[in-house]
Amino acid sequence: MAGKQRLYRISFMNQGQRYELYAREVSHGTMLGFVEVGKLVFGEKTSLLVDTSEERLKQEFADVDRFYVPVHAIVRIDEVKKAGPVRVIDGEGGSKVTPLPFYTFGSDGKK
Template identity: 50%
Template sequence: MGVLQSVAKKRVYRIKFISQGKIYELFAREVGQSAMYGFVELGEIIFGEKSAVVVDPSEEHLKTEFAGVKRTYIPLHAVLRIDEVDKEGVNKITEASDADSNVTFFPSSLYPPGKDTK
């Protein structure tokens, strides 16, 4: 691969994080430390082509959730993993409690929603 090709190639990152008890997996071109303390900044979230015949409902939900978003900021404690990958994949949301999941995470709040704190 020539020098021009390697410079022109844009990086792709796979980011896994927890939000509202679910594991989000997003692909983005920009990942970095945010100017806001304790947050990771994502830019240029990558979504699959609209011409695809097979439609993944979780990716469609993510397209809707992130429509019009230029950058998103994820709390550092919610990030599970960030990988630089060769090519983008399918964005998805999975349940954190799935039997095939080997992810254990810290509680995101001292008081979980729906619990009586009195």
């Protein structure tokens, strides 16, 4: 399996919405406190039905080679066998996941 490319499903919060995207590259990156995401994967057009959520995300990330998500905004990262639909879910989307408290790196909590 030397030539097999890994595929990841990344769920993260952005401006009160939960994004769920697929990518070939996910790492801790070089910026402290951020997860680096690259090589986004979008579904193939196999039917006449157009998913407006997916089209919106394709437009939003059209010129993006890689992007960085703050660690505290990550809900989940899974390695998967195949890509599913990319989507944006308003609010928490019924999620029972509680985000970790926000922490500023280098801060000792004192003012």
